[in-house]
Structures are given as structure tokens and as C-alpha cells.
Amino acid sequence: MNTRVPTVNDLRVKLCYICREEEHFDSAPQGPPKEWTHPCKCTLVAHESCLLKWIQTSQGDSSRAANALKCPQCGAQYELESDRPVVYRVIGAGNRLLQKAGRLFTLMSAVGAVVVFGSGVYILLTAYGAWAVKQLMGNEMFDLLLTDDPANWPWTAFFNLPSLTLSLILSRFQSIQQIPTLIPILLVWPPSTPIGAHSRLLDDYWTRPSDARTLALNSLPSLTSWPPSPFVFGLFLVPITRAIYRRFFAKLQHWVLGSTPLTSRRSNGLNLQLGDVGPFFLRIRVQDAQRPAEQVPAPAGGNEPADVAPEDLDPVAAAEQLIEIDSASFGRRVGGALLIPAISSVMGSFLFRLSKRSQLLRNILGVRPPLRGLLPPAFGLTLGAHDWEKLSFIKQLGMAFRLVLNATWNGTRTWAAADPVWWRNSLGLGIFVVAKDCIQLLHLWLAKRELETRRVKTRDFEGIDIKELDLIPSFVRNLA
Amino acid sequence: MASISARRLSKELSEIRSEGCPVGINLVQADDFATWLFTIEVMGESLYQGEVHTLQFRFDTSYPISSPAVQFVVTDGKQAPVHPHVYSNGHICASILGNEWSPVLSVVAVCVTLQSMLASCKKKERPVDNDRYVRNAPDNPKKTRFHYDDDTV
Numbered sequence: 221m222n223t224r225v226p227t228v229n230d231l232r233v234k235l236c237y238i239c240r241e242e243e244h245f246d247s248a249p250q251g252p253p254k255e256w257t258h259p260c261k262c263t264l265v266a267h268e269s270c271l272l273k274w275i276q277t278s279q280g281d282s283s284r285a286a287n288a289l290k291c292p293q294c295g296a297q298y299e300l301e302s303d304r305p306v307v308y309r310v311i312g313a314g315n316r317l318l319q320k321a322g323r324l325f326t327l328m329s330a331v332g333a334v335v336v337f338g339s340g341v342y343i344l345l346t347a348y349g350a351w352a353v354k355q356l357m358g359n360e361m362f363d364l365l366l367t368d369d370p371a372n373w374p375w376t377a378f379f380n381l382p383s384l385t386l387s388l389i390l391s392r393f394q395s396i397q398q399i400p401t402l403i404p405i406l407l408v409w410p411p412s413t414p415i416g417a418h419s420r421l422l423d424d425y426w427t428r429p430s431d432a433r434t435l436a437l438n439s440l441p442s443l444t445s446w447p448p449s450p451f452v453f454g455l456f457l458v459p460i461t462r463a464i465y466r467r468f469f470a471k472l473q474h475w476v477l478g479s480t481p482l483t484s485r486r487s488n489g490l491n492l493q494l495g496d497v498g499p500f501f502l503r504i505r506v507q508d509a510q511r512p513a514e515q516v517p518a519p520a521g522g523n524e525p526a527d528v529a530p531e532d533l534d535p536v537a538a539a540e541q542l543i544e545i546d547s548a549s550f551g552r553r554v555g556g557a558l559l560i561p562a563i564s565s566v567m568g569s570f571l572f573r574l575s576k577r578s579q580l581l582r583n584i585l586g587v588r589p590p591l592r593g594l595l596p597p598a599f600g601l602t603l604g605a606h607d608w609e610k611l612s613f614i615k616q617l618g619m620a621f622r623l624v625l626n627a628t629w630n631g632t633r634t635w636a637a638a639d640p641v642w643w644r645n646s647l648g649l650g651i652f653v654v655a656k657d658c659i660q661l662l663h664l665w666l667a668k669r670e671l672e673t674r675r676v677k678t679r680d681f682e683g684i685d686i687k688e689l690d691l692i693p694s695f696v697r698n699l700a
Numbered sequence: 701m702a703s704i705s706a707r708r709l710s711k712e713l714s715e716i717r718s719e720g721c722p723v724g725i726n727l728v729q730a731d732d733f734a735t736w737l738f739t740i741e742v743m744g745e746s747l748y749q750g751e752v753h754t755l756q757f758r759f760d761t762s763y764p765i766s767s768p769a770v771q772f773v774v775t776d777g778k779q780a781p782v783h784p785h786v787y788s789n790g791h792i793c794a795s796i797l798g799n800e801w802s803p804v805l806s807v808v809a810v811c812v813t814l815q816s817m818l819a820s821c822k823k824k825e826r827p828v829d830n831d832r833y834v835r836n837a838p839d840n841p842k843k844t845r846f847h848y849d850d851d852t853v
Contacts, residue, residue: 238764238803239704240711264804270704274803277765283799283845292802 225680228258228265230695238270245692257678259298260291271676280541303673308666322552349381355561358641388557476665477536539667567648588639705763709733712807725811742819754778767801769842782824789834791841
């Protein structure tokens with residue numbers, strides 16, 4: 221007497237509801253044996269590999285994701301078993317949380333934009349730009365360059381500040397290679413002379429001979445001074461470092477994941493991302509599909525598409541697709557970009573605090589005591605007009621050349637003498653970017669592993685009338 | 701080895717050839733596994749009495765994981781039925797061809813569903829946004845993201 225409930229392995233003929241291949245219990249299947257699964261409460265059975273492929277494809281399409289784990293006939297939920305470590309779930313939850321925050325940001329900025337349209341936008345951009353400069357440069361340098369009172373600002377600030385904000389936002393909508401990141405823009409700041417009260421204070425200071433002598437002692441800092449000037453940093457170091465880092469990180473990605481993720485292959489980010497601007501497209505009934513991969517290849521007669529192997533989504537691309545459903549939103553992108561100055565400020569002060577314990581770090585960061593209102597003028601020229609005339613023409617030329625070179629490498633004296641908050645903030649931002657990339661990579665790797673370890677939970681045919689099933693003779697014999 | 705889509709389509713084809721199509725549906729052409737044509741007419745009393753329309757199925761190599769591209773043929777003097785979910789260029793707004801497609805469905809099942817969609821129609825009219833859609837419509841209806849706002853038809 222057979223009291224056991226039959227399972228998928230007791231069927232005489234198994235018919236995969238997806239590929240429609242049959243397998244008889246007493247004949248060996250063609251090709252390698254495939255796992256069978258009975259994942260629901262009705263009589264549908266399928267190859268596990270077919271079903272996993274269907275689930276994976278449906279989950280990658282936001283309009284079908286809701287039905288991905290539902291039996292099309294009885295509506296029972298499929299149960300998946302896979303390797304999902306706690307870290308994967310935590311990162312996933314974090315990702316969804318950021319997604320929600322991004323959506324909220326989209327909503328709020330839509331409302332905000334309507335309210336403060338026109339000149340309001342300009343003021344907003346400028347104020348944000350000033351805030352960003354302050355975050356990145358630190359209060360001291362901010363007071364030197366801009367001060368809190370817009371009346372003191374040089375006219376260039378009214379162009380630079382709003383364009384800084386715009387470039388921050390735009391940087392998120394261009395491909396990685398072209399990002400004009402904020403740093404070059406922030407740091408190729410016109411070699412501003414001190415303004416307002418400071419400059420008057422400075423003039424007084426400068427005209428006293430005793431003070432002038434102390435300054436003159438180190439009037440021309442050596443070319444090798446640390447940190448490099450913002451100019452050199454923004455124009456050369458940042459692009460070079462970024463290029464090297466990208467190349468290295470792409471290699472790392474390839475090594476960890478076994479293939480290159482789509483996001484790194486994309487040449488033009490903007491096209492894809494426009495499709496993600498969900499809320500704004502709601503009213504449009506007809507919209508081109510975003511992924512050309514879905515296009516039906518329609519070869520002319522004679523070209524037999526049947527011989528083409530089905531294109532398998534490689535696991536990395538599939539994992540990416542799964543994550544991207546959670547992460548691609550307009551609000552998250554722009555909101556994230558606008559937080560960059562704050563992040564860099566926080567990271568910078570974190571580095572600063574660390575540097576109190578390490579002389580090496582202090583040297584790397586080039587920490588200097590605050591100036592307390594006294595500072596040398598923009599160019600460290602200590603020669604009076606009288607001295608200048610005494611020099612020969614060649615010497616004059618040489619002096620001028622040295623001054624220019626110095627200003628290029630070291631920046632103006634204003635920059636060189638002040639505590640380089642911008643430098644530690646930029647380093648901090650760099651560390652943040654690396655950490656963020658690493659977390660993303662970990663997420664992708666875990667998602668890929670989750671996909672690879674997936675199994676559909678198979679059930680027995682409990683609750684189904686045994687007469688409805690076409691069972692193998694030995695099972696029926698035992699039953700009798 | 702032939703692809704999964706080719707093997708599945710050849711099975712469906714041999715079933716159609718051995719068991720025949722449901723009443724009102726006839727296979728016209730299935731020379732390859734890329735494009736099939738059917739004629740479809742509504743039997744019994746309906747707004748479409750006496751009309752015969754031609755349905756075109758286009759399959760990609762991911763069938764049945766991805767849905768077939770299904771539309772009415774509107775060339776060579778053929779016309780799409782006038783129906784609130786059928787555009788004059790032959791494109792059909794039906795959820796089973798989009799987000800409710802499932803591999804458990806088959807070519808014949810899609811034909812039968814569309815046949816009953818016509819049969820239950822109460823008023824012959826084009827979709828409200830027909831002109832706008834037809835002007836901008838992509839060649840492949842699968843590239844359109846329809847909004848299935850009316851579940852009753």
C-alpha cells in the first residue's frame with residue numbers, strides 16, 4: 221500500500237508548461253537530464269531551469285514583476301530557495317530605502333520648482349553654490365573668498381555659483397567619462413584676492429615694515445610644497461586619478477563578477493535614464509520600450525532564426541536589472557548629486573579628527589593652523605617698485621616667470637597659506653566614492669550569487685485527485 | 701540543436717496540424733518560426749458577423765519566455781476590426797500580450813482570447829487616441845507600453 225503523496229517524479233509523462241518538452245518516466249531524455257519541479261497547487265509542472273528563467277525575466281520587467289512568482293493557472297505563489305545572506309538583505313533594504321527617499325525628493329523638488337520658478341531658481345542655485353563652496357573649502361577660506369554677505373562677492377561669483385549647482389546635477393546625467401565633476405570647477409576658482417574687511421586689514425598689516433619682513437622670509441614657497449594647488453589638483457590630478465581608478469575598478473568588477481556590468485558598458489547614460497523619469501511620463505499612453513533587447517529580430521526568409529540559440533541574460537546583467545528596478549530614479553540621482561558637498565565636508569572633518577592622532581595623516585592632509593584674519597596678499601611679491609627697477613631685464617623676466625609658475629603650482633598665497641580644508645574634503649570625498657563603489661559591487665555580486673543559487677521549491681500533489689494525474693505504473697500498483 | 705523557441709513552436713504547429721484549430725480560426729502560413737498568419741472570424745451572433753481578419757504573430761528567439769508580437773494585418777486590402785482596443789494600424793491593446801503574458805499560453809490560446817474579445821464587443825469604435833497613436837506607433841507593437849485601463853473587455 222502506497223500512502224505517500226505523489227510528487228513530480230511519480231508522473232508517467234512530465235510536460236514542461238514553458239518549453240512543452242515531454243519526458244516519459246521509462247525513456248531516457250535527450251541531452252543532459254533536467255530537474256523537474258512542481259511549484260504550485262495545480263497540475264502544471266516545468267523544468268526548473270525553464271521556470272527560473274521565466275521568473276528571472278519577469279522580475280527584470282517592472283510591469284510584470286508582480287506576477288513573476290505566481291502560477292498562471294492556480295495563482296499559487298512559487299517559493300524560491302536561494303542563498304541570501306543577511307548582508308545582501310540589509311544592502312537591498314538600504315537600496316529600497318534610498319529609492320523611497322529619492323521618490324520623496326522628486327516630489328518635493330517638483331513642488332519646490334513650481335513655487336520658486338524664474339528668479340527664485342537662480343537665487344536657489346546661487347545660494348546652493350555658496351553653500352557647496354563653504355562645505356568644500358571650510359569656513360575660513362569661504363570667508364576669504366566670498367564671505368556670507370553677497371555684497372562682497374566678486375561679480376564672477378554670480379555666474380560661478382549657480383553654474384556650479386547646475387554642473388553638479390548635470391554630472392549625474394552624463395556618461396562616466398565626461399563628468400565635469402564639481403572639483404575642477406570649484407577649484408579653478410579665479411585667484412581671488414581677499415575681499416571686504418579682510419583686505420583692508422591686510423593692507424594695514426602689509427605696510428608695517430616689521431611684519432612685512434617676517435612674511436618676506438617665506439614669501440616664495442618652494443615648488444614642491446604640499447598639498448598641490450587647487451589649480452593643479454583640479455585640472456590634472458583629479459582627471460588622471462579618476463581615469464586610473466575607473467580602469468582599476470572596471471578590472472576589479474570584471475574579476476569579482478566574471479563579466480563587465482552593463483552600467484560600465486553604457487556609452488550614453490542619458491538615453492536610458494530618461495526612461496526612468498517615471499512620474500513625468502505617467503500621462504503618456506504610448507512610450508517606446510526602453511530596452512532594445514526586447515526587439516523582435518525579424519530576419520528575412522531563408523535566414524532561419526530557429527538555429528539561433530536563445531540569448532541568455534548573463535547573470536551579472538540580470539542581477540543588475542534586478543537591482544536597478546530598485547535604484548534608478550530621478551530624485552535619487554539629483555538628490556545624491558546635491559549632497560556631494562555635505563558628504564565631502566563630513567568626510568573631511570572626519571579625516572581631520574583622525575589626523576589629530578597621526579602625524580603622517582596630518583602631513584598628508586597638510587593641516588595648518590587657522591590664519592585668524594591675517595594673511596599674505598594673493599601674490600607673494602615683496603619687492604617694492606623701487607627694487608624692481610634696480611633689477612636687470614633678464615632678472616625681471618626670470619622673477620615674473622617664477623611668480624607665474626609659483627602661482628600655478630602652489631596657488632596664490634591666499635590659497636597656500638590657509639588651512640587646506642578643500643584638500644582634506646576632496647580626499648574624503650574620494651574615499652567616500654571608493655567606499656560607495658565597493659558597496660555597490662558587493663551588492664551586485666551578492667545579487668548575482670542569489671540568482672545563481674536559486675531553486676524553486678517543489679511540492680507534492682497533495683490536494684489533487686489522484687485520478688487526474690497520469691502516474692507511473694509502479695506507483696499505481698503500490699496504490700492498489 | 702534547435703533553440704527552445706523553435707522546438708516549442710514546432711510542437712504547437714504539429715498540434716495544430718493534427719488536432720486542427722478551434723472553430724473560426726485557421727492557420728494561413730507558418731513557413732518558419734519567425735512569422736505565422738491566422739485568419740480569425742467571430743462565430744455566431746456578433747457585431748463582426750461575416751468579417752474575416754488576419755492575425756500576424758511574430759516570435760523572437762526567447763519565445764515563450766517573451767510574448768509573441770501579435771497584430772492584425774492591415775496591408776493588401778486587409779483591415780483591422782473596428783474595436784475599442786484595436787488601433788487602425790492593427791495593433792492590439794490586450795494585457796495578455798503584454799504584462800499578463802505567460803508561457804502557459806499558446807498561439808492558439810491567444811487567437812481564442814482575441815476571438816472572444818471581438819465577440820463580446822458591444823460597440824464598434826476605434827480607441828479614443830487612435831489617430832495620435834497610429835501617427836507615432838512603432839513598427840512592433842511590443843515596443844508600445846499600453847495602459848490596460850479597461851479590464852471589462
